[in-house]
Amino acid sequence: MRRILIIGATSAIAEACSRLWAERGDRLFLAGRNEARLTAIADDLRVRGAAGVDTATVNVDDIDMHAAVIAAAHDMMGGLDIALIAHGVLPDQERCNQDTGLTLRAFHTNATATIALMHRLALRFEAQGAGVLAVISSIAGDRGRAMNTVYGAAKSAITTYASALRQRLWRCGVHVLTIKPGFVDTPMTAGMRRNALFSTPHTVAWGIVRAIDRRRNVVYLPWFWRPVMAVIRLIPEVLFRRMRF
Amino acid sequence: MSSPYRSWGRYPDHPPAQVVVLRDRPVELPSAPAPMLAYGLGRSYGDSCQNGGGTLLVTRGLDRFIAFDPERGVLRCESGVSLDAILQLAVPQGWFLPVVPGTRFVTVGGAIANDVHGKNHHRAGSFSRHVLAFELLRSDGRLQCSRTENAALFAATIGGLGLTGLITRVDLQLERVPGPWMQVETLRFAGLEEFFALSAASARSHAYSVAWIDCLARDRAFGRGLFTRADFIATDRPSPRMRGPALPVPFTPPLPLVGGPGTRWFNRAWYYWPRRQIDVQPYARFLFPLDGLSHWNRLYGPRGFLQHQCVLPPECDREALSEILSAIVHAGTGSFLAVLKRFGDFTSEGLLGFPRPGTTLALDFPNRGAGTLDLLARLDDIVAAAGGAVYPAKDARMSSTHFRRFFPRWREFSQHIDPAFSSSFWRRVTAGDGEAD
Numbered sequence: 001m002r003r004i005l006i007i008g009a010t011s012a013i014a015e016a017c018s019r020l021w022a023e024r025g026d027r028l029f030l031a032g033r034n035e036a037r038l039t040a041i042a043d044d045l046r047v048r049g050a051a052g053v054d055t056a057t058v059n060v061d062d063i064d065m066h067a068a069v070i071a072a073a074h075d076m077m078g079g080l081d082i083a084l085i086a087h088g089v090l091p092d093q094e095r096c097n098q099d100t101g102l103t104l105r106a107f108h109t110n111a112t113a114t115i116a117l118m119h120r121l122a123l124r125f126e127a128q129g130a131g132v133l134a135v136i137s138s139i140a141g142d143r144g145r146a147m148n149t150v151y152g153a154a155k156s157a158i159t160t161y162a163s164a165l166r167q168r169l170w171r172c173g174v175h176v177l178t179i180k181p182g183f184v185d186t187p188m189t190a191g192m193r194r195n196a197l198f199s200t201p202h203t204v205a206w207g208i209v210r211a212i213d214r215r216r217n218v219v220y221l222p223w224f225w226r227p228v229m230a231v232i233r234l235i236p237e238v239l240f241r242r243m244r245f
Numbered sequence: 246m247s248s249p250y251r252s253w254g255r256y257p258d259h260p261p262a263q264v265v266v267l268r269d270r271p272v273e274l275p276s277a278p279a280p281m282l283a284y285g286l287g288r289s290y291g292d293s294c295q296n297g298g299g300t301l302l303v304t305r306g307l308d309r310f311i312a313f314d315p316e317r318g319v320l321r322c323e324s325g326v327s328l329d330a331i332l333q334l335a336v337p338q339g340w341f342l343p344v345v346p347g348t349r350f351v352t353v354g355g356a357i358a359n360d361v362h363g364k365n366h367h368r369a370g371s372f373s374r375h376v377l378a379f380e381l382l383r384s385d386g387r388l389q390c391s392r393t394e395n396a397a398l399f400a401a402t403i404g405g406l407g408l409t410g411l412i413t414r415v416d417l418q419l420e421r422v423p424g425p426w427m428q429v430e431t432l433r434f435a436g437l438e439e440f441f442a443l444s445a446a447s448a449r450s451h452a453y454s455v456a457w458i459d460c461l462a463r464d465r466a467f468g469r470g471l472f473t474r475a476d477f478i479a480t481d482r483p484s485p486r487m488r489g490p491a492l493p494v495p496f497t498p499p500l501p502l503v504g505g506p507g508t509r510w511f512n513r514a515w516y517y518w519p520r521r522q523i524d525v526q527p528y529a530r531f532l533f534p535l536d537g538l539s540h541w542n543r544l545y546g547p548r549g550f551l552q553h554q555c556v557l558p559p560e561c562d563r564e565a566l567s568e569i570l571s572a573i574v575h576a577g578t579g580s581f582l583a584v585l586k587r588f589g590d591f592t593s594e595g596l597l598g599f600p601r602p603g604t605t606l607a608l609d610f611p612n613r614g615a616g617t618l619d620l621l622a623r624l625d626d627i628v629a630a631a632g633g634a635v636y637p638a639k640d641a642r643m644s645s646t647h648f649r650r651f652f653p654r655w656r657e658f659s660q661h662i663d664p665a666f667s668s669s670f671w672r673r674v675t676a677g678d679g680e681a682d
Contacts, residue, residue, distance in 0.1 A: 040269065
């Protein structure tokens with residue numbers, strides 16, 4: 001039994017992960033914004049076999065609340081083995097292009113608040129000399145695109161920060177996992193047209209759980225995004241600026 | 246690319262104007278001007294899960310368990326939970342769904358809305374017999390329904406095709422099983438008389454029975470098929486690994502790959518194929534044989550296919566059945582998938598419920614346009630003359646006249662319809678005055 005904190009636990013990918021962990025009999029602490037949904041998810045996970053489920057309602061934008069949530073998770077579960085940071089918003093880019101405030105708010109949720117959480121969790125894991133810090137970034141962070149300017153920039157910040165933390169924490173036995181899903185069929189992408197590149201939250205969750213088990217560093221989910229993004233990163237900027245995807 | 250919210254038969258296609266993905270049970274219904282309809286896993290064959298120009302309420306996000314009592318086998322869950330998810334939870338704890346249809350990839354809400362039946366209908370009746378209660382979200386409020394509370398609405402919602410409101414929460418009674426293995430016996434029968442004799446004998450001896458019939462065999466081979474009967478058994482074998490579908494049909498071929506001229510020979514080979522008479526199998530192989538091939542509906546090509554499933558009353562099922570089979574042999578357009586089952590003495594509690602005493606026959610036809618529709622209309626005439634009924638969950642084209650004859654309580658049912666709900670099926674079968682005959 002492992003003690004797992006999930007932040008952004010009401011997101012589709014996080015819920016799918018927590019189901020897989022519950023079926024293994026793990027102990028879970030769910031933090032999220034929507035209290036009614038947290039309660040429903042907690043009931044579900046208990047039926048599926050979780051060793052225990054606690055919840056905390058939190059708005060990750062409010063950085064001052066982070067310490068209390070992490071402490072509560074630690075106290076309720078009697079320790080912390082894994083933390084998964086899964087919250088995020090995909091803002092409407094058209095509106096962001098016109099609205100500086102909206103852009104910064106989206107950046108705050110996706111990057112600043114995430115880095116604040118990673119920072120606090122890193123301190124705790126460093127002190128205990130063990131733990132897994134898994135954070136959901138995105139393939140969007142691999143290269144900036146006009147279609148998701150602020151989302152991509154925020155995910156890029158997370159990827160870089162996670163890479164740096166990995167180097168720092170590796171020496172004291174703490175594992176940092178960067179998760180880069182491609183297109184996932186979730187409410188966040190409800191406005192996008194579905195095509196063959198979309199995968200299900202369950203598939204992605206399965207990849208996350210496995211990557212944590214195997215202590216991988218960076219995972220692309222599904223795997224084919226790794227070569228695809230490698231090619232996209234190689235496109236010269238002169239060409240890339242003309243492209244529309 | 247076509248709408249992802251099509252029906253299983255992929256005919257007809259009535260795209261919704263709006264899609265609302267539900268994720269939380271406590272939600273309010275959207276205040277949409279157009280009529281609403283719940284859409285689960287899209288396994289209804291025709292237009293009963295479609296709402297052309299209306300709003301689809303997608304329920305697959307309402308897929309959470311709420312409570313399970315492993316002592317009494319009572320499960321409370323949201324309506325978008327699939328039967329697959331329930332079996333994965335319950336079977337390791339020694340419980341099973343008392344009734345399962347031919348696929349486990351349907352939602353609980355859909356199983357109630359169509360009052361689905363299975364290969365054990367002669368023992369267990371239809372799905373809703375094992376439903377203890379549910380919560381119904383209607384445009385005028387949230388109601389708890391059971392056989393004692395809001396009983397009229399409970400009965401209307403069973404087999405009610407999702408028209409009485411949105412089912413959000415369900416209480417189910419599960420059934421004890423000794424394990425995940427079944428002992429399956431397969432017997433050839435040479436004609437319909439033999440089928441009826443085997444059915445009568447097996448109703449007492451076996452919990453599950455179903456037959457495959459070679460619907461293209463003519464003359465002396467007319468009415469031949471394979472009868473399978475099965476029971477759960479206790480064995481020391483380890484649990485089979487339950488996985489998703491092993492083989493997908495990755496894309497829609499430009500032409501139907503099944504149901505063509507080779508079908509007669511395929512059926513013949515299937516009938517004579519040497520097989521073990523008694524076999525021990527994981528439950529999924531016997532109960533859900535087609536679930537191993539995901540998206541098998543694509544095999545019928547871009548025009549899709551139609552299924553015709555009818556029930557014929559016991560007084561005249563022999564005559565009507567051979568009349569139907571003769572019509573198909575004559576038309577020469579059957580397919581491999583033809584399923585025959587003798588129902589037990591249970592009539593669905595639902596006002597529009599399909600399962601009732603008699604014999605049910607389900608047939609798949611690749612959609613070849615007017616010829617196919619004409620044949621199915623002829624089959625409807627035979628069913629109507631026999632006093633039977635055609636299954637709305639499988640239907641894409643029955644006339645409103647026939648519908649009203651098959652389901653004489655439709656007018657009583659329609660008083661329970663939520664005015665904010667409708668479906669393409671319902672608009673079709675209630676169009677016109679339908680009282681011509």
